[in-house]
Amino acid sequence: MTKGIPNKRTEPPTQDKFAEWVTDDIRKAGATADIVYDRERFCLSQGDKNGSVLFLANAYKEYCSVLVMGRVKSASRGRVRIGHI
Numbered sequence: 176m177t178k179g180i181p182n183k184r185t186e187p188p189t190q191d192k193f194a195e196w197v198t199d200d201i202r203k204a205g206a207t208a209d210i211v212y213d214r215e216r217f218c219l220s221q222g223d224k225n226g227s228v229l230f231l232a233n234a235y236k237e238y239c240s241v242l243v244m245g246r247v248k249s250a251s252r253g254r255v256r257i258g259h260i
Contacts, residue, residue, distance in 0.1 A: 187239040
């Protein structure tokens with residue numbers, strides 16, 4: 176199983192899965208602080224509570240819209256696909 180946001184997707188992930196991917200990518204980038212996922216607010220924050228918050232809603236909406244647009248373009252032209260995001 177690959178970690179992080181995969182290169183190719185056909186269906187939008189759940190918000191929880193998207194948050195997991197982003198958390199994994201933050202870890203891969205070298206973050207060592209605890210990362211806390213707040214499901215109600217759909218955001219990530221640092222466990223040390225210094226006030227840093229990453230709200231995920233806009234990134235999630237954009238990611239999902241790219242997937243949808245890729246499917247629409249693929250269906251209409253038969254050759255356009257999302258290679259990576």
